[in-house]
Amino acid sequence: MADPFAPGDRVRVREDYPPGHVRTPVYVRGKPGIVVRRLGEYRNPERLALRLDGAPLKSLYQVRFRQSDLWPAYGGSDADALVLDLYEHWLVKAREA
Amino acid sequence: MSEFHEHEHGHPHDAPGHAPPAPDEKVHSYYQLLGLAMKELLIEKGVFDAGEIARAIEKRDAVTPALGAAAVARAWTDPQFKERLLADGSAALRELGLDAGALRLVVKENTPSVHNVIVCTLCSCYPRDVLGLPPSWYKSIEYRARVVREPRAVLREFGTNLADDVAVCVHDSTADVRYLVLPMRPAGAEDLGVEELAALVTRDCMVGVALPAAPTRID
Numbered sequence: 001m002a003d004p005f006a007p008g009d010r011v012r013v014r015e016d017y018p019p020g021h022v023r024t025p026v027y028v029r030g031k032p033g034i035v036v037r038r039l040g041e042y043r044n045p046e047r048l049a050l051r052l053d054g055a056p057l058k059s060l061y062q063v064r065f066r067q068s069d070l071w072p073a074y075g076g077s078d079a080d081a082l083v084l085d086l087y088e089h090w091l092v093k094a095r096e097a
Numbered sequence: 098m099s100e101f102h103e104h105e106h107g108h109p110h111d112a113p114g115h116a117p118p119a120p121d122e123k124v125h126s127y128y129q130l131l132g133l134a135m136k137e138l139l140i141e142k143g144v145f146d147a148g149e150i151a152r153a154i155e156k157r158d159a160v161t162p163a164l165g166a167a168a169v170a171r172a173w174t175d176p177q178f179k180e181r182l183l184a185d186g187s188a189a190l191r192e193l194g195l196d197a198g199a200l201r202l203v204v205k206e207n208t209p210s211v212h213n214v215i216v217c218t219l220c221s222c223y224p225r226d227v228l229g230l231p232p233s234w235y236k237s238i239e240y241r242a243r244v245v246r247e248p249r250a251v252l253r254e255f256g257t258n259l260a261d262d263v264a265v266c267v268h269d270s271t272a273d274v275r276y277l278v279l280p281m282r283p284a285g286a287e288d289l290g291v292e293e294l295a296a297l298v299t300r301d302c303m304v305g306v307a308l309p310a311a312p313t314r315i316d
Contacts, residue, residue, distance in 0.1 A: 023219060023271050023272050024271070025218050025219060025269065025271060027218075027245065027246075039201065039203075039272075039273070039274055040201070040273075042272070042273045045272070045273075060272055060273060060274070062274075067246075067248075067265075067267075070245075070246070071246050074246070075247065075249070075250075076247075076248065076249045076265060077261060077262075077264055077265070079264035080248070080249075080264055080265045080266070080267075081264065081265075081266045081267070082245060082266070082267045082268075082269060083266060083267070083268050083269070084268070084269040084270075084271045084272075085270070085271050085272035085273070085274055086271070086272070087272065
């Protein structure tokens, strides 16, 4: 499998709402983040939930978000972050600003 | 799951004839009944027997936060082990004779500038193989919804007051990895041995909602 993202890459989570067993929380969809590291390749849970074999394998990435990007009224420090694990097909490269 | 899917009554509790259940009368939720029915069917079909279920439950119940605490205490006293624990949690636990389970364990280190806290907003992913079963608050809608958007307020409710210059990093375990927090060794614990240190490491410290208390000294 290709490895589409590298640590430090600026990404955006797909803003998409398909039905099914999706492991991408709604609160990060459409949000910008930064790839921290690649965790490996895993079977796709969206396919496993349909009792399929989960193929093709998907790269799983730890992605870091600024809390202030997730919650407009966030009350904590600017340095506060949220990290979660997203499968490659949920990430797109962010356009350069 | 049952606590989020309580049965609907559809009638007021003070309606005539609605007496509270007698102490020995068990009220099962929909999902509890489903689970019981499934268990009885699987036994009936010979997939496994009741003894195997009992032993599996016993094995699961035997896992306590003491396992995670042993790893934390070792990391506090052995910098090379700590390095290995942070690089690959599952492999480092195997060195201690502990099985972190089928899922990869990632250990996040608290530092003077970053405090980590763990949640699973989608369900109740939890490092069960090193901490045992999650407490009910960890699975509650309130914790899961609030700790991602107002972690500092939630931490304060656990009695954990972080300085403004300590960044909070929330880890939402959404996929195939389980997270464990490596707390900072408390001040005053310099002379303690590994076992005494492990006693300071509670479940909540390894979820990241609490900090290890300084040891109490008897002078």
